[in-house]
Amino acid sequence: MTGRSLTLKALALSLVVFASSVLPVAADTTGKASIEDFSKIRIGGTDVSQSTLDNGLQVVVIPDRRAPIVTHMVWYRVGGADEEPGKSGLAHFLEHLMFKGTKNTPEGEFSKMVAQVGGQENAFTSQDYTAYYQQVAKEHLEMVMGYEADRMSNLILTEKQVNPERDVVLEERSQRVDRSPAARLSETFDQVLFPNSPYGIPVIGWKDEIQSLNKDDAIAFYDKYYTPNNAILIVAGDVTSEDVLDLAKKTYGKVEQRAEPGPRDRPHVQIVPGNREVSLQSDQVAQPSLQHGWIVPSSTTAEPTESEALEVLSDILGGGVNSRLYQELVIEGEMATSAGAWYQSTALDDTRLILYSSPKDGVSLEELEKKALSIVNDLLENGVTAEEVERSKRSMLASAIYAQDKQDVLARIFGTALTTGGSVDKVQTWPARVAKVTPEQVQAVAQKYLTETSVASYLMPAAQAENVE
Structure with missing residues (x-):
């Protein structure tokens, strides 16, 4: 799926935990809370930790012990705006292909295991990032970390998998964009607002360029960007920083760097004079x-x-x-x-x-x-x-x-x-x-x-x- 960035303002619509654990304001006195009280909130609380594995993987842990569940996410610093000219939609296409199995895990097994333990999973791509997540009971955290680490290094693709999935993406574009006047206008609006920037190119890609994407494109993109030194592991939930770091070393720590993606140089967003x-x-x-x-x-x-x-x-x-x-x-x-x-x-x-x-x-x-x-x-x-x-x-x-x-x-x-x-x-x-x-x-x-x-x-x-x- 594709998605927009989540603004920091949106956090104010979803973070009662921080106020209840950090902000000393009772429920019946919220109306009397001062802006000074607001400024004392630390998003995520005081126990958020960060570290980096030897292979460059950044690890962020956000403890939340109110329920015995965890949210496990892997973020890659790559999105639609990082694609080469003529390859629009490749980041989103690879997101689809990441569910096709590895040399150790047959297609569908990862998703099946998440479902069997009552968990949820999904993935999304934006202009600036691609992310994969699972939400499971905390005792299954090591399992999803192992599967995701395997997917980071051992993806296997065949033409029999790639070509039908390309048709799936084309149909997704047809349903969400081509058949929707509002979505078509939104694409044109972005092109005009960002005339010389990749932000003017839709994350899902242009139809003719999606049609030309192939297995070699996907593997090359994967090898360049899906490497631990270009990724961030985020675990939120009923965990400790020490436990997560130990599991990360045990699973993701085995993944070797395959490339150095380099700086994310893009054309500067240019403001065009006139309405x-x-x-x-x-x-x-x-x-x-x-x-x-x-x-x-x-x-x-x-x-x-x-x-x-x-x-x-x-x-x-x-x-x-x-x-x-x-x-x-x-x-x-x-x-x-x-x-x-x-x-x-x-x-x-x-x-x-x-x-x-x-x-x-x-x-x-x-x-x-x-x-x-x-x-x-x-x-x-x-x-x-x-x-x-x-x-x-x-x-x-x-x-x-x-x-x-x-x-x-x-x-x-x-x-x-x-x-x-x-x-x-x-x-x-x-x-x-x-x-x-x-x-x-x-x-x-x-x-x-x-x-x-x-x-x-x-x-x-x-x-x-x-x-x-």
């Missing part, structure tokens, strides 16, 4: 929608404080029902059925901030867009209030305390950050950095990045196309 537009009309579209996108720095490429200010900016602008876009477009203006904004902070290169909305019946996209952009312009000119900034931070705090946490989400937060230039410490200290964001910093990043060099997209029913110039 650009893309649109798609289709009889399949029942609800029109629009979005605007701006190139902004990620947590990796940003200057100090900028990424955190962009997090708060996106939350104030469109992070929920109390945001400016939602209040003025949906509640007060009664112009839209939905409205919001989001910022993809975790990326190896410059990334995006997106504004989106769908109009109510009788409201044109042109009218909705004009009002939405006026809200942005008001923020640029007049800034945000201290109350808005405090509310945004307090909202993140409340979510961190009350939202139902998930072990696998926690592992994904660390994995996403570590494969996109971040560190364990940077993940853990995110609340402290956000807590320091000021209204002036929010307005500064808005004025710097929400300029007229945006890309707009319009998804329309065929009959409405004439209403948008």
Whole structure:
């Protein structure tokens, strides 16, 4: 499967464990919690550890002893944006092929064993990483570590396996993209937003390039990137750092380095002057929608404080029902059925901030867009209030305390950050950095990045196309 990066802001929606174990705030006094309390949260708690095996494998352990289960993940620092020109979709294609068996393990046996012990497994590919995970009872951790270590070094592929799986990927593209007007428009939008960057190429790949992928392509990609010195092992759950490290040495420690992938050099994301537009009309579209996108720095490429200010900016602008876009477009203006904004902070290169909305019946996209952009312009000119900034931070705090946490989400937060230039410490200290964001910093990043060099997209029913110039 393909996937987007998980932003650090998303952790506030899934990490009650940290607040309950680290933050000294009782459930009935959350409303009185200060921003200072928020800043004291360390994501993952105080027992998170990291180490590196002799073969270069990075090991991160996140103890969580509330239930006797573990989430085991292996992350590779390679994704769609690392592919050679003309080989789009190769990272995702190899993800599929990694389930085809090894010289020690017949095809399907790994998945069968995980299912037999009541576990779950999956894999996903993004522009910047590929990851594989299993969630099992803790007594089965050594088993999945052994299987995954075997898969890291002993993959065997045949033409009889590769060719049918390529057809599976082509059908996946057909169903998810080619038959979906919204997905097709999204591909075009990304191409225009990132004209000289591999971020403008879909992770699943272009159809004609998928059709040309073969066994040799997959093996070469595997040998170059699926080596322990390019991987991160993350284990979250009812474990100790010592036990995990011992098991890692016993299993992954036997895997030899096969290559040195080298630096992840990519074309610099270039901002093209002027506003650009893309649109798609289709009889399949029942609800029109629009979005605007701006190139902004990620947590990796940003200057100090900028990424955190962009997090708060996106939350104030469109992070929920109390945001400016939602209040003025949906509640007060009664112009839209939905409205919001989001910022993809975790990326190896410059990334995006997106504004989106769908109009109510009788409201044109042109009218909705004009009002939405006026809200942005008001923020640029007049800034945000201290109350808005405090509310945004307090909202993140409340979510961190009350939202139902998930072990696998926690592992994904660390994995996403570590494969996109971040560190364990940077993940853990995110609340402290956000807590320091000021209204002036929010307005500064808005004025710097929400300029007229945006890309707009319009998804329309065929009959409405004439209403948008």
